[in-house]
Amino acid sequence: MTTMDSRPLDVTAVRADFPILSRTVRDGKPLVYLDSGATSQRPTPVLDAERRFLETSNAAVHRGAHQLAEEATDAYEEARAKIASFVGATPGEVVFTKNATEGINLVAYAMSNAATAGPEAERFSVGPGDEIVVTEMEHHANLVPWQQLCQRTGATLRWFGVTPDGRLDLSEMDQLINERTKVVAFAHQSNVLGTVNPVETLVRRAREVGALVVLDACQSVPHFAVDFAELGVDFAVFSGHKMLGPSGIGVLYGRRELLEVMPPFLTGGSMIELVRMESSTFAPPPQRFEAGVPMTSQAVGLGAAVDYLNAVGMDRVAEHEHLLAERTLDGLRSLPGVRIVGPQNTVDRGATVAFVVDGIHPHDVGQVFDSLGVAVRVGHHCAWPLHRACSIPASVRASFYLYNELSEVDALVNGVREAQRFFGVGGAA
Amino acid sequence: MTTMDSRPLDVTAVRADFPILSRTVRDGKPLVYLDSGATSQRPTPVLDAERRFLETSNAAVHRGAHQLAEEATDAYEEARAKIASFVGATPGEVVFTKNATEGINLVAYAMSNAATAGPEAERFSVGPGDEIVVTEMEHHANLVPWQQLCQRTGATLRWFGVTPDGRLDLSEMDQLINERTKVVAFAHQSNVLGTVNPVETLVRRAREVGALVVLDACQSVPHFAVDFAELGVDFAVFSGHKMLGPSGIGVLYGRRELLEVMPPFLTGGSMIELVRMESSTFAPPPQRFEAGVPMTSQAVGLGAAVDYLNAVGMDRVAEHEHLLAERTLDGLRSLPGVRIVGPQNTVDRGATVAFVVDGIHPHDVGQVFDSLGVAVRVGHHCAWPLHRACSIPASVRASFYLYNELSEVDALVNGVREAQRFFGVGGAA
Amino acid sequence: MDLESMYQEVILDHYKNPHARGLREPYDAESFQVNPTCGDEVTLRVRLDGDTVADVSYEGQGCSISQASTSVLTDLVIGRSLKEALAKLDAFTELMQSRGEAEPDEDVLEDGIAFVGVAKYPARVKCALLGWMAFKDAVGRTSTSEVTSP
Amino acid sequence: MDLESMYQEVILDHYKNPHARGLREPYDAESFQVNPTCGDEVTLRVRLDGDTVADVSYEGQGCSISQASTSVLTDLVIGRSLKEALAKLDAFTELMQSRGEAEPDEDVLEDGIAFVGVAKYPARVKCALLGWMAFKDAVGRTSTSEVTSP
């Protein structure tokens, strides 16, 4: 793949790094993978890095005094440093979790643990009268943990609605985020609508009332350059598997001074300072939040994924996806009987496009796609309340990544035509 | 590797499957890896299985309706079924976690969540007056989560002591486990002493008082045939990385009827039934306990590890380790100034041998080993209270596995001699 | 893959013209079932008359497969003895879990045999079973019935 | 690896015959530090006399490296100005984090330069710094001192 800075992304070269993309499905159809919003594929350098680690340096990290343990610890911590700098963080601000979902749960549980964790933890404590603010477009991962926190503590959940064109309805922001607000949690980019939310506006308001900001960056970090320090958020999460890295690893970012005083969540080995039968004290962050033998080779793999993305260049990735989004929106808009769910243009939106086809259930549309070798996702994409708000039971979602070709957009558009033809509904020419 | 049932384990053949074992360390010394208690190494078939999955069938599981998603879901669920049958469980009783530590935390948090989870969850609820019983030989992973549960709920932690020969002191079992006891949590095999604890006795007493039994099977499942149903425990945990499988995956076993009514822990995608902004309901087990995109390729890898162990035969593994333990105990006992921490013979004990050398701090002993290419662990091995109980600050631990040769025991014994020589202490001949 | 093997004519017919649709009174028990991955849902009512399934009525939203299979269900069970109906439930469930390997018995499943192609697609099996699960659940909730779990 | 590069004679001497060991009164501040991976611990007291480090006394258990480096620490800082002592703390910390690449200044670190071999072993760096971290912490706790964090 090219690393020359002025040239656009060389998709052919990129694709050559992804073995799975050259397979066929359903009786010899070339795979058109448009489900990267669910999980991305892995390039050979990532697979190789993990394997090399396992064949040469595998050991338990931060626990051994032999050469393998040293090498493993170095590899693990180097990966942390690399990943931290990828998102504008320091290594101590990067906690490895199993996925983004765990990261959000970590913060939510630390907040309920604050009730019994002593005076230092006071600023995390929530209870009756306190409010947690989310949005109606959240992935279940950034909704249910907050519902549960409210259930455990008696706090109240409130939320932003969504406008008809798929943006956050900020018209009542100042009422919604108020002096009682303890947390404002929202997606950087919606995994359904593709909408990129106005982080700056929300952070500014949250600061005014002293609320913590939790950013769900699952769909932003893989797709464009993100700097958490610059965004000014307090916490953020993302998952390795959506950014060319392994499954089983995610990241919780937390501002240093918050992690310093936040109570632990999972407890056990490697996160302690002193253990007695009666009680224990805990290590400083990030170790305090990494209990047990961690996902070592997966951290190494995620480090290699970051190297890969850096070599391609995140701006180039974003630019390529912009082209894909534009062509997809144009293509789908040209079809009668197709309704795009979310912003109709590419302003503040990524290359994730959800839509419905009049007269055909999304599951049936998806089946037609599948028969053509086009892998999309159908259903509510873990954003059921959003679908309810849009008055649709489900949708079809095509989500693109750096390895998708423009011609794959055409496969998508043709797939819709084929579905309309097969089910004999509107507009099939 | 051989699969003929009467022959002993063919170590040479096994070793050929582990690329890392042929590397050298510290200026060309052959690696003698005696730290499998911390983490095991991975054989090529496991690495290959994971890579094959990633290069051909990788997709988000339980979420897609395209061919890749189908294949990935099948691979993930087949792995679950395989792993379940390896430990005498049904697939629905196997919950994938990131490690054993998460599994124990899952149960401990589900128990504090029971307070606000409705009447069905009543049997998991704990509070002031209730007691949780652990042992002094627990790994921090099976101690700190229970301390924290007590801190959250006001319950009381109690524990079994350890006898001078490294066994559980059961003399006051009937007082310790009583009508107030809600949970009895203990290690199947100690990760320091090698002691195999009397599960049957403890389960019987726990049953009498209606307490739940949580078995930490981290050091048993990798080393001998274990059947949770037969043992009659309620919950059990183990980690993939200690049994030839990937890091980043562990298993929580729970009896079906308990998982059915246990409140969720981590919440988010894939574990829900219905989600509304106001509240949510949850899927049946095991999905209820697997929030977010799971460790898919790691499950496939762990499935391959189980295949590998089955092909070798767990009885053969146990027998081989028995020989290693015997030779280690004999060898160390033959040295003056060496004290074995734990049972002095191989009755109800595995091939994990901790010891101290008079006049040399364990860290310094470990350094000598390291210089000879022998990888052992030094410190408290995440069992600090046990070391305090034994009145030692730390110990050296050699932990063996199926790929260790008898000659590696000799390297260990020679290493002790070399340490005694270097530091000029007792018995150096 | 050829789409026709999944979407047999019979299935599309039931989808476009569902039988016995709509919620009716009176009824003995109701069940609400949902497919959490796609949001498909069905509300289904059962009325028993002694040992006979006197009526099954339903309302729901979902894909062609879930809608058609519920429509087929009503054809198969209304007017049958509970025992016969549960046997059909068993047969249909078994067919759907066969991964497309089964040879369905047309005498038992009638239009239901058209779903053999669906059974090849695990993600759609849940769709095909949605209404059937609701039927099973609703029957279980009627006080008169003695359900032997299929 | 040759063991002699880590366990230089100087280190073993300090280990076998530690200087200034034992806890003494009076003192201005005390610090307890522990290495959570291996359980090594040290309790260290500092007494300041104006701007001078009048005494450092300690008690602890641990490996040769942690014990020897604490003994070396007392040689280096007792009787020095606080400023000089903190400069030595900086120099020693830097040496230990150098991965064995640094060229330590014998004028500043004296016996401390013997630890250059230890710096190659990340797992032992914490051992070597244990007493020094206790010193830093204890100084920070004395009310008179103005510590510029190293």
Ligand SMILES: Cc1ncc(COP(=O)(O)O)c(C=O)c1O
């Ligand atoms: C007995 C025992 N329990 C629990 C654990 C924790 O396992 P993990 O760190 O994989 O969660 C270990 C290993 O570290 C162990 O040996």
Ligand SMILES: Cc1ncc(COP(=O)(O)O)c(C=O)c1O
């Ligand atoms: C916006 C968003 N948030 C959270 C998640 C949850 O990520 P994971 O399942 O990797 O924890 C996802 C993806 O599933 C997502 O798209």
